[in-house]
Amino acid sequence: MISNSYWNPWFGKLTLNAIPTDSLVAMGAASIAVLGAVGTIVLITVFGKWRYLWSEWATSVDHKRIGIMYVVLSLVMLSRAVIEAIVIRLQQAVSVNHSGFLAPEHFGQLFTTHGTIMIFFMIMPFLTGLINYVVPLQIGARDVAFPVLNSISLFLTAAGAFLIMASLVLAPFSTGGWTGYPPFTGIEFNPGVGVNYWIWSVSLASIGSTLTGINLIVTIYKKRAPGMRLMFMPLFTWTSLCVAIMMIFAMPPLTVATALLALDRYLGMHFFTSGAGGNMMNYINLFWEFGHPEVYIIVLPAFGVFSEVFATFSAKALYGYTSLIVATMAIAVLSFTVWVHHFFTMGQSANINAAFGIATMLIGIPTGVKIYDWMLTMYRGRVRFTSPLLWAIAFLVTFVIGGLTGILLSVPPIDFMVHNTTFLIAHFHNVIIPGSLFGMIAGYQYWFPKAFGYRLDERWGRIAFVCWTAGFYLAFMPLYVLGLKGMPRRSVETFQSSFEPWLLVAAVGSLLIAGGLISLGIQLYVSIRQRDRARVAAGDPWDGRNLEWSTSAPPPEYNFAVLPHIEGRYPFYQMKKLGHAYPQQKTYQPIKMPKNSGLGPTIGVASAALCFGLVWYIWWLAIVGTAVIIAAIIVRSFNRNTMRVISVEDIEHTEARWHAILAAAVPVSRDQENVPANVGLAEFMS
Amino acid sequence: MNLGRELRKYVIGMVMALTLTGIAFALTIWNYWPVRTRFIIIIACAILQLLVHFRYFLHIDLEKSHRDDLQLILFSAFIIALMVGGMLWVIFNLNMRMM
Amino acid sequence: MTNSTTPLPRLYPGMNLGETDPDTHEAAEELVFGFWVFLMSDAVLFALLFAVYETMVNSTAGGPGAAQLFHLKPTLIETLVLLASSFTFGMASLIMKFKQHVVLLQIALIGTLILGVSFLGFEISDFAKLTRQGAVPQLSGFLSSFYVLVSTHFLHVLSGCIWILVMLIQLSVFGLDETVKTRLLRLGIFWHFLDIVWIFIFTFVYLLGLL
Numbered sequence: 001m002i003s004n005s006y007w008n009p010w011f012g013k014l015t016l017n018a019i020p021t022d023s024l025v026a027m028g029a030a031s032i033a034v035l036g037a038v039g040t041i042v043l044i045t046v047f048g049k050w051r052y053l054w055s056e057w058a059t060s061v062d063h064k065r066i067g068i069m070y071v072v073l074s075l076v077m078l079s080r081a082v083i084e085a086i087v088i089r090l091q092q093a094v095s096v097n098h099s100g101f102l103a104p105e106h107f108g109q110l111f112t113t114h115g116t117i118m119i120f121f122m123i124m125p126f127l128t129g130l131i132n133y134v135v136p137l138q139i140g141a142r143d144v145a146f147p148v149l150n151s152i153s154l155f156l157t158a159a160g161a162f163l164i165m166a167s168l169v170l171a172p173f174s175t176g177g178w179t180g181y182p183p184f185t186g187i188e189f190n191p192g193v194g195v196n197y198w199i200w201s202v203s204l205a206s207i208g209s210t211l212t213g214i215n216l217i218v219t220i221y222k223k224r225a226p227g228m229r230l231m232f233m234p235l236f237t238w239t240s241l242c243v244a245i246m247m248i249f250a251m252p253p254l255t256v257a258t259a260l261l262a263l264d265r266y267l268g269m270h271f272f273t274s275g276a277g278g279n280m281m282n283y284i285n286l287f288w289e290f291g292h293p294e295v296y297i298i299v300l301p302a303f304g305v306f307s308e309v310f311a312t313f314s315a316k317a318l319y320g321y322t323s324l325i326v327a328t329m330a331i332a333v334l335s336f337t338v339w340v341h342h343f344f345t346m347g348q349s350a351n352i353n354a355a356f357g358i359a360t361m362l363i364g365i366p367t368g369v370k371i372y373d374w375m376l377t378m379y380r381g382r383v384r385f386t387s388p389l390l391w392a393i394a395f396l397v398t399f400v401i402g403g404l405t406g407i408l409l410s411v412p413p414i415d416f417m418v419h420n421t422t423f424l425i426a427h428f429h430n431v432i433i434p435g436s437l438f439g440m441i442a443g444y445q446y447w448f449p450k451a452f453g454y455r456l457d458e459r460w461g462r463i464a465f466v467c468w469t470a471g472f473y474l475a476f477m478p479l480y481v482l483g484l485k486g487m488p489r490r491s492v493e494t495f496q497s498s499f500e501p502w503l504l505v506a507a508v509g510s511l512l513i514a515g516g517l518i519s520l521g522i523q524l525y526v527s528i529r530q531r532d533r534a535r536v537a538a539g540d541p542w543d544g545r546n547l548e549w550s551t552s553a554p555p556p557e558y559n560f561a562v563l564p565h566i567e568g569r570y571p572f573y574q575m576k577k578l579g580h581a582y583p584q585q586k587t588y589q590p591i592k593m594p595k596n597s598g599l600g601p602t603i604g605v606a607s608a609a610l611c612f613g614l615v616w617y618i619w620w621l622a623i624v625g626t627a628v629i630i631a632a633i634i635v636r637s638f639n640r641n642t643m644r645v646i647s648v649e650d651i652e653h654t655e656a657r658w659h660a661i662l663a664a665a666v667p668v669s670r671d672q673e674n675v676p677a678n679v680g681l682a683e684f685m686s
Numbered sequence: 687m688n689l690g691r692e693l694r695k696y697v698i699g700m701v702m703a704l705t706l707t708g709i710a711f712a713l714t715i716w717n718y719w720p721v722r723t724r725f726i727i728i729i730a731c732a733i734l735q736l737l738v739h740f741r742y743f744l745h746i747d748l749e750k751s752h753r754d755d756l757q758l759i760l761f762s763a764f765i766i767a768l769m770v771g772g773m774l775w776v777i778f779n780l781n782m783r784m785m
Numbered sequence: 786m787t788n789s790t791t792p793l794p795r796l797y798p799g800m801n802l803g804e805t806d807p808d809t810h811e812a813a814e815e816l817v818f819g820f821w822v823f824l825m826s827d828a829v830l831f832a833l834l835f836a837v838y839e840t841m842v843n844s845t846a847g848g849p850g851a852a853q854l855f856h857l858k859p860t861l862i863e864t865l866v867l868l869a870s871s872f873t874f875g876m877a878s879l880i881m882k883f884k885q886h887v888v889l890l891q892i893a894l895i896g897t898l899i900l901g902v903s904f905l906g907f908e909i910s911d912f913a914k915l916t917r918q919g920a921v922p923q924l925s926g927f928l929s930s931f932y933v934l935v936s937t938h939f940l941h942v943l944s945g946c947i948w949i950l951v952m953l954i955q956l957s958v959f960g961l962d963e964t965v966k967t968r969l970l971r972l973g974i975f976w977h978f979l980d981i982v983w984i985f986i987f988t989f990v991y992l993l994g995l996l
Contacts, residue, residue, distance in 0.1 A: 145815050210826055218819040221754055248822060249765045252830040260837070260933065269922050269929035270846070271837070277844030277926030281780055282773075282837055289769050289833075336768050340776060348779045634951055640964065689883040696875040703868055707987075711861055714992045721996055728996070732988035736981055743871055743977040744798045755798050755821050762825040766832040773833070777840040 012618035013193060020171040023106055025087070033168040059596040061147035062557055063132050066154050068451060070129025071444065073158055074122050080165075081117040082517050084110050086510045089475065093507035095493045096500040107492040108175030109194070113164060115178025116198060119294070120205040121161045123432075126440040127301040128153075128212050131240045134447060135216065137548035137555065138234045140225025140564045140571075145218035147594045148636075153211040155604025160204035162608050163615070167197045170616075174198035177490065179287055180261065182272035182280045187265040193615050195265065199258045200611035206254045206290075213247030216240060225547075227566035231325070234546040234570075235311075235318060238325050239304030242332040243297050249336070250293035257286040266614075281346060288339040296335040298432065300328060302439020303370060306392045309442050310374045312542050313389040314381025315670060315685070317570060320373040327366035327373075334363050344415045353412040360410035367403060371396065384670060386542075387461035391442035394469045395434040402430030405480070423483025426476045433472055441468075441520070449541045449680070453553045454531040458674045460523035467516030474509025478502035536680030537658075538665045541673055543682035545573040550581065552658040553680055558591045558646055561655050576684050582662050588651045595644050602632045699742025706735040797821065799974040800878040802966065805885075813967045820971040824978050827941075831982050834934045835989060842994070844926035851927075851994025854920050860991040863907045864983065867942075870900035871980040878973050881966060887956055894949055894956075897976070901946045908939055931990065938986055941979050948972050 007013055020026035044050055057065055088110050091100045102110070136144055144150050167173040174194040176185040180202075185195045220241045224233070233241075260271040261283065270278040311318045318324060340348070340356035374396060383389065405427040409415050418424060441464075449455045482502050487494060494503075527534065539553040550572040551559060562585050568574055575581040610625025612618070665681035672678055710731040713724045740746045746756060796803075797817040802810040842851065877893035880886055912932075915921075922932040952972060955965050 145819060214819055214822045214826065217822050218815055222815045222818060245761075248826040249762070249829055252826055253769065253833055256830060256833045256837070263922075263929070263933060267922065269933070270844075270924075270926040271841075271929055271933075273926075275846070276924070277841060277846035278929075279777070279840065279844065279926060282777060282840055285773050285776055286833065286837075289773065336765055337772075339772070346780065347783060348776050349783065352776060352779055630947075637951060637968075638955065638958070640959070689879060692879055692882070696872060696879070699875075700868070700872050703871075704865075707864055707868065707984075710988060710992055711857065711864075714857060714995050725993065725996060728988060728992050732984050735984050739871075739977060739981050739984070743875060743980070744974060745796075745801065746798050754818060758821065758825055762828060766829055769829065770832050770836040773836045774839060781840075 007617060009620070010618070012613070012616040012621075014170065014616040014618065018170040023103060025102060026106055026168075026171060030169045030171070033165055037165075055596065058601045059151075059598050061143075061151050061594050061597055061600070063136050063144045063147065063150060064451065064555065064557075066150050067129045067131075067133030069154055070125045070132060070157070073154075073161060074126035074129060074440075077117050077121040077125070077161055077164075079517065081114050081122055082514060084114040084117075086507075086514055088114065089503075089507040089510035092491065092494070093500075093503040095491075096497060096503065097495055099493055102492065104492045105172070105175060108177075108490075109171075109173045111490050112174050112177050112198065113167070116202065117161075117164060118432075119178060119298070120202055121157070121164060123298045123436050123440065124205060124209060125157055125161075126444075127243070127298060127436075128157075128209070130305070130440065130443045130447065131216060131236075131243070131301060132212075133451060134443075134548055135237050135240050136219065136223070137450075137551065137559055138237045138546050139220060139223065139228055140547050140560060140566065141219065141223040142559050142563075142591065143594065144215050145223055146215050148597045148599055148642075149211055149215050151597060151600030152603050153208040153215065155600045156204050156208035156211070156607055159604045159608035159611065160201040160208070163197055163201040163204070163611055166612065167194075179291070180258075181287075182261060182264070182283050183274045183278075185261060185265075186273055187268075188273065193617075195261075196615040199262050199265075200614055203255065203258050203262075204607060204611060206251045206258070209247050210251040210255075213244045213251070216244035217248065220244065225560075225563050225566050228571075229566075231322070232566055232569050232571070235307035235321070235324055235328075236301070236304035236546075239300040239307075239328050242328050243300050246293045246297050246300075246332055246335065250290050250297060252290075253286045254290035254294075257283055257290065260286075262614075284343050284346060285339075288342040289336075291342060292339040293335045295432075296331055298436045299439075300331065302395070302436045302443075303328065305439045305443035305446065306374060306395060308546070309388045309392045309446055310377045312446070312544055313384045313386055313392075314378045315384075315543065316377055316381040317545070317573075318373065319376035319379070320369070321569065323369055324373050327369040330366040331363060334359060334366070338363065341410055341415070344412045345419050350412070357410050357412050357415075361407060364403060364407055371400060382670065384673070386674065387456075387458060387465055388442040388446040390462065390465045391438045391445070394465070395438045395442075398434035398438075398469075398472065399431060402427060402434065406431060418483050420488055421483035422479040422487045422489050425489050426479035426483060429472075429476050429479075433476075438468070446542070447548075449534075449536045450539070450548060450551075450553050450555070452531075453535060453537050454527065455534040455536055455541055455674065455678070457523050457526045457530065457534075460519050460526055464516045464519035464523060467512050467519055471509045471512030471514075471516055474512060475506050476509070478506045478509075482506075533676045536678060537661050538680030539658075540572075540682050541678055541680045543670050543673070543685075545570040547571050550575065552661070556651075556654045556658075558593060558651070561585060561588055561591075561651050576682075579684075582659065584659060585655070588648050588655070590648055591646045591651065592643050593646060595642055597636070597642070599632055599636045603629055606632065695742050695745075699738055702738045702742070703735055706731045706738065710735075799970055799977070800882055802882055802970070805882050806966065809963045809966045812963055813970050816967050817970055817974065820974060824974065827978075828982075831934075831937070831985075834930075834937060835985060838930040838934050838990065841926040841930040844930075846925035846927075848925040848928065849918070849920055851931075851990070854915060854918070855991050855994050857991070857995060859907060859911055860987050863904055863911075864987050866900050866904045866907065867980050867983050870897045870904065871977055873897045873900060874973055874976045877969070881961065881969055885961055887961055890961070891953055891956055894953055898946055898949045898953070901942055901949065901976075905939065905942060905946065908935070912936075934990065935986060938979065938982055941975075941982070945972070945976055945979060948975070 020030055044053065057069060091102045091107060094100050172192060172194040174180060174185065174197060176195055176198065180195065180198055183189055220237060263269045264271050264273060270276040272278050272280040272283045307318055307324060338356055338360045340352060341360045344353050409427055445456055445461055482499055487499055536553050539551055540549040547564060564571065572581065606625045606628035610622050613621030613625060662681065665679045667681045667683035668678045669683045669685065710728045713728055797814060798821050799817065873893055873896040877890055877897060880890045880893055920928055922929045949972065952969060959965055
């Protein structure tokens with residue numbers, strides 16, 4: 001290692017030593033990252049797709065394209081984080097009374113990146129992607145309120161993800177956990193660049209999410225189709241609205257916390273240091289003022305997905321529509337009142353702990369309301385056990401278990417006993433995996449036909465479901481036991497032989513989860529190969545009830561040739577009931593849509609450069625990045641030619657093609673939805 | 687609404703803002719009253735001036751209370767009160783217990 | 786809450802152009818609402834910096850505290866300058882709404898810009914004076930939080946000044962068209978918002994610090 005005072009004006013602290021040649025595992029990961037990147041570049045070049053990617057995807061401001069790009073980013077990051085999880089589990093399984101195969105430093109980086117990626121670069125992009133894709137369609141809008149801002153948000157998130165991937169090759173990453181508590185992450189105890197990577201990647205994601213939140217609030221408030229009252233909106237749009245509101249209020253504490261930590265590290269200030277008046281408890285408080293609302297930011301969209309899935313696959317209207325909305329809003333507000341339960345042991349008085357403990361327990365009430373609403377939605381419905389519904393049912397059962405252990409943890413004395421043990425790890429995986437990840441996968445399976453025009457393979461979907469669910473129980477139930485036995489979280493090595501069998505079971509579980517991830521990959525591959533047998537171009541494969549199913553699959557870029565008039569809840573169901581689901585319009589109006597813009601990718605690349613420069617103390621790069629961002633925004637503000645018009649002929653052509661498909665389609669009953677006969681036209685059965 | 691009326695709003699706002707600023711600054715050096723009283727009055731002046739700026743410069747008032755932005759401001763104020771209040775409660779309590 | 790059923794006169798923070806330019810008024814609806822949402826997010830950020838400052842106000846680590854460092858006079862000057870700039874921006878908004886006169890509008894904006902830049906100048910000289918006294922942000926938690934709170938506001942005013950500059954150029958290039966107007970509407974809200982943040986800075990940092 002070279003000394004920390006080394007600094008070069010061109011490369012800052014970056015030297016060849018940054019490549020992790022000392023560890024086989026780290027070197028393997030770095031090689032995979034490099035090979036993946038090089039392979040992708042070579043493939044794109046060989047197939048000559050650069051222009052296509054640039055003009056159709058990177059510069060696109062279409063909310064549907066942006067949504068898909070978010071989900072792709074998320075799936076890439078999910079693969080990395082799941083691999084890391086398996087390595088962590090394997091290390092712990094073999095390190096009872098042995099040192100295992102990982103060095104402590106490396107292990108620390110693994111659990112830090114696993115957590116950081118899962119929260120900021122897997123679930124957040126996934127839910128943002130789903131919301132982006134679905135919400136404008138559900139409210140009858142042609143795009144989000146600020147399409148270019150949407151693209152900027154995407155590329156800021158992507159820039160953060162790039163930093164995390166870069167840290168594999170130009171190591172190290174932080175070892176401070178996904179929460180990055182000082183003083184450990186302060187410059188005094190962590191003089192390397194690892195914490196810098198964490199700070200800047202998380203900051204980029206946080207700014208991206210704030211901008212997304214602003215965009216979604218305005219979209220849902222101001223761009224609803226005529227007649228779409230707030231209380232007519234689908235549940236997924238409602239949860240998205242609550243999430244957007246939470247994003248704009250919960251992200252600033254994170255931005256403040258990471259910014260102040262950065263100032264401590266870069267300029268020698270004393271916010272969270274152990275001397276000169278610093279107070280690290282401020283950081284912990286700020287972090288969880290973000291961190292707790294964040295938990296509900298990632299859970300609520302999944303609740304929205306489940307609400308859609310339960311209603312659709314039970315062929316019933318949602319039970320307790322209003323109560324579900326009230327419960328969502330209650331959860332959103334309560335989530336800002338419970339953050340102290342993440343640090344009951346910090347030393348504040350028992351009264352404060354009691355107050356926040358009670359507030360925490362209160363959240364169980366609206367959540368319980370939702371669980372009952374979903375169960376009653378299925379009650380006496382014609383339930384079809386398709387893969388989205390299987391995920392939803394697995395969620396229902398598993399989430400209740402996780403929630404109950406949460407109620408245990410909300411009691412401060414119990415929390416004192418199991419604080420910092422694997423009991424906590426088991427608890428939060430037990431709520432986040434079913435409560436968020438299962439929801440995201442269910443949403444992916446549910447809306448995939450809408451986005452791409454063909455259904456996903458059902459058999460591999462079921463295999464993935466079985467692997468994930470069984471793997472989850474095997475991997476995390478043992479951690480409850482281990483936590484009660486006193487195993488500390490994040491242990492690279494343990495010295496208690498009785499831990500070993502449980503850790504082995506958990507490791508097997510993690511391998512099963514890997515099988516689940518691979519099955520999802522195979523499902524996608526098989527579905528693409530056999531797409532001609534699963535086409536649902538007519539657009540309504542599941543006999544859906546909300547507006548997004550009233551368009552073709554995939555929808556045209558303008559979504560709705562004529563904006564629908566909404567007269568009540570479940571507008572598409574109402575239209576089908578009255579027999580005018582697919583009205584033939586006589587005349588169309590030209591539609592104004594925003595032009596593609598290079599601003600998003602430019603800001604993404606420039607902010608990646610800015611943050612990479614900051615990580616390695618390469619000041620010129622940071623200055624160039626900042627200058628490019630400011631210049632790009634100013635230059636863009638002089639561009640008056642930002643809109644284009646889709647002509648009436650184009651619209652007529654697109655609509656005529658879709659109506660021809662509709663006319664040729666044979667309606668299928670719900671029981672046939674997974675056979676090739678389903679081309680996306682549902683038979684109306686009340 | 688015509689130019690004269692809108693101009694009058696700005697002038698009224700300006701005069702009120704100046705008065706409140708003046709009171710707050712004067713009380714800082716006016717040491718005939720106890721610190722506690724002056725402390726409260728200065729904070730009251732700041733909150734009043736906040737309302738004045740909202741009313742006269744940003745044109746937000748309660749009469750048009752069916753507006754999205756007023757709900758937004760009130761909800762933001764609520765969240766800020768929760769966050770700041772909770773933070774001060776926890777941190778001051780910790781400071782006290784570490785004395 | 787809904788605005789789609791009854792055609793209410795749409796209203797949003799800041800200057801409303803409904804009477805003189807209904808089209809721009811309509812177009813500004815989403816833009817201004819979105820900007821206002823952003824400002825609320827920004828307000829949370831400032832509120833937290835204030836809270837951090839309050840928790841650290843006694844963490845002077847043996848160094849100088851508020852009473853030794855702050856002076857009433859420069860704070861008063863800065864306050865008056867910023868308040869005056871709020872007023873001149875109000876005049877600019879009135880000109881935009883009622884007179885539609887580019888040159889007059891530019892004069893009002895240049896006045897605001899001059900006041901904004903002098904505010905920045907006064908703050909820089911304040912910071913320089915503190916630095917000469919040895920009161921640098923690295924000295925104590927109190928000073929770190931003071932500098933970060935005040936310079937976050939400083940950076941906002943600086944971006945406001947750059948924004949005014951860009952709008953002056955756009956006024957010359959494009960005249961007073963719809964896009965320029967909606968941008969000036971948002972810039973106005975931004976400017977008034979920064980003045981509100983300053984009220985809290987002079988109250989909680991300077992006045993209560995000197996009390």
